[in-house]
Amino acid sequence: MSRIEIFDGAMGTMLQAGGLQPGACPELMNVENPEVVKNIHRAYIEAGATIIETNTFGASPLKLEHYGLTDRMAELNKAAVTIAKEAAQGRAKVAGSMGPTGRFIEPLGDLSFDDAYTNFFDQATALAEAGADFLIIETCIDLQEMRAALLAAKAACDIPVICQLSYSEDGRTVTGTDPQSAAILLDAMGADIIGVNCSLGPEELVPIVKTLAENCTCPISVLPNAGMPYLKDGQTVFPMGPEDFGKWGVKLLEAGASYLGGCCGTTPEHIRELANAVKDLPLPERRLPAKRLWLTSRSKAVCIDRSLPTRLIGERINPTGRKKLAAEIKEGSLLGVKKEAVNQVKAGAHLLDVNMGVGGIDQAAAMKRAVTEISQLTDAPLSIDTSDAKALEAGLKAYPGRALINSVSYEPERIAEFLPLAKKYGAAILCLPITPDGVPKTAEERIAVMHKIIAAAKEQGLDDGDFLLDALVMTVSADKNACYEVLITLQMYRERFGYPTTMGLSNISFGLPNRPLINSTFFAMCLAAGLDAPIMNPYDEAMQRALMASAALLGDDPNGLAYSKNEANLAVPKAAATAKVTELSPLEAIKQAVIDGEKDEIPSLVENALKSGLEANTITEQALTAAMTDIGVDFGAGRMFLPQVLLSAETMRSAFNKLKELTPANAAAPNQGTVVIATVKGDVHDLGKNITGALLANSGFKLIDLGKDVDSTEIVKAAIENNADIVGLCALMTTTMVQIDKVIADLKEAGCDAKVMVGGAAVTQDYADSAGADAYAPDGVKAVELAKELVKK
């Protein structure tokens, strides 16, 4: 990074001015009208550009498919480089431009990672073979596509690769990547220059450039638009003129960029002003970030460092010893895995360890799927935990971020297979001091192995900031020194390496009683000795409390504020447990519990009421039915809402079940009548019908629910066979409402004298009247009230 380089400006608008027809392929100009392209290059070089971009933005095989030109890919790219070099005549370097595919890579879209890779590999090869000085991957809005392109570019050639994402106004790419995560990942993957272009003007790009510069050591490039285009007097114009554009060059330079240029709407004049504005300026001194261990997902970066709070690595996505999870994974279901991912993050995990170690499955395929699904659900960075190199590569390839590899031991195949993968995909490694001879027992021995692993990793090109050191926990019941050696190991890791540390904790307590006590005590000791990122069960409350207490004791939680708040919250009994029951009579307590929807409390309340000598019928009438009456009133008055009413209905159900269980003779549920209920033919929305059915069933009606999309014949048949008192019909849409008329007519024709009640979003009182219904229920609560009236008639 010795000097300021100036890129050229927009190509598309210049091509149009040079005769490119709307709808035509711009890259075809490279062979059909090379002089036009060459003149554009010349204009930019004369304006001060020191790097010009080839006219190949859309010249990848997938993009050329739109024009049926895929088979001419190599020709168009090579011609473009030749033209650029001829125009430059040594005055400027040539960057081979590669734009996005226009499709999203799985799972965001339907393009496979491998197809995207091949697409970029072929174009990169053509550009490099023709003699481009750089490759520039630009205007990418998805990090996964950028990863495919960067891997392909590096595999295709040895020339420097520039990676430019485009960010929206919210400071993230369309698919959610922030500039910090992008800079960390692309730097680790070996991008030579990291930057940003298009979508925004220079003003909006200053903070993005600053963040990029603060998070990587490589040079930063920036090619802003001349603002956003609009229509003026029938012409598309970009609002920022050359002079203003040039002035922003200084700010972008100060923010950390040393490669400056323009994107949409910029002209040779813009580039001239830009070049002039910065030409006599020295390159501002950039404060490069310290090499710390950063991991990222698509949209979030997490740092593990001794100066930062402890980071928890959730260990629960692991089928070892978990039969149900293992069986699910084997069957190909990832629901359990997804649940663990979401729940662990909710419980406080900062990173997630993913292990698919189930026998008899394709581990690589399982790892790919798991990583893909989890990365769509949570933004916690992942640790890929496998001993199988194929599964590791499948996971790394699928992961749109910088993962941690768990783990690299000093065993020949791990060193040979895992380290190159770490370098290739920009992953960090969890170093485990195990050798083919086994587990080193003492701290000194572990340090010695660790030195060897790190030396081997550095030989592969990994560096400080890529390592997380595992202290290796053995079982204290088998080795009395196990805990002591871990504590010494942690201290020595800090002294000798300075890298952050990790370990799985629970090994320590195997074979001992009260393992949670041993685990949490051990955890606290390790935190004091220098543990930075434990691999643990984040649901373990004892461990979480030990962590908070340790943070207070070690000064990481100044004055123990967070600790105090947490303990105070735990000390207050939960609202549900307040002793309201004691103040109320048994009947009042049951009634109140139904109103409050206390489903779990009600069985014991019912049991107590029976024990106190109350009759089942009394409980039903004076507590349960009375509660529903009150609920109906509150609902009608807008003081209670449907999900609350349904909670009460569930509580009623639970109460009835308990009554039935304890007094089978007395507690035959009151039978108010029989209701046949259905959503009419053609209509698939049955939520409203289900709600109404649930409320009727729990108000003493015998319910026959025919489901949704039910034919008139079936409804009539059920009504007659069951001697229904009421037929309830539901239709949501105007298109299906007419079926109500048909059912009512068919019922009459069949001589069925059941009353008909109708409802649904589009149904009104007027409609119900005209269809000949006996009642119109605007909601489920009203339906119960009306049903009671109808059966009395």
Place this chain on the structure above:
Amino acid sequence: MPIYNTPLLAIDAKEARRYAGLQKAQDFAEEKILAACQDARLLAQPCSVWEIYDYDCQSQMIQSSPPCKIQGEKIGQHLAGCEKVILLAATVGDDIEEDVTRRFNAGEYSMAVLLDAAATAAVEQVADGLEKALAPKMAAKGFGMKWRFSPGYGDWPLEQQPELIRLSSAASIGVGLSSSMMLVPRKSVTAIIGLYRKQENKEIQHAPKGCAACSQVNCPSRKR
């Protein structure tokens, strides 16, 4: 037929609360709504698809092959001044709907209703995600985007759903229609977005959006 599957890193609990008809319920436990949102995230299979067409706003014709005339005065007004239109379809799939039914049958009524509401919030988010993905692309070409508008809003008849299914390539993501013009899976949307040339210092008129365009004024989910 470009496909985009918005990741659901969170489901908007406030929207789920609204769709459950709980806007005014101060005392309804937030944990229940959050639990429903979380379950919805695990069950949802978010997916969306879109196509862009030229549009003649005078005749309300989409220049597809074969072309399609947009029926309805309000949608016509909404698309006035637009040169192109995006037709889109979005869904969260079948699994979530099956789980709602399963919960109802198991007597978990309130959770079923909350999950259904969370699924509605989710499918809207999937469509929002697609819009967000398209906006910068369109802006770079000088286009602004009108609100998303669906059949059934205002006076746009549901009978045009088959055309929306065709024009948006909805079948490619498994979204289709029942015989009575209902989207299957149920938690799906189809919509049109008008694209207009951004003018200097000129704000474009939009038709009423979302709830404001709907005639169900007593709907419990209606935005306050």
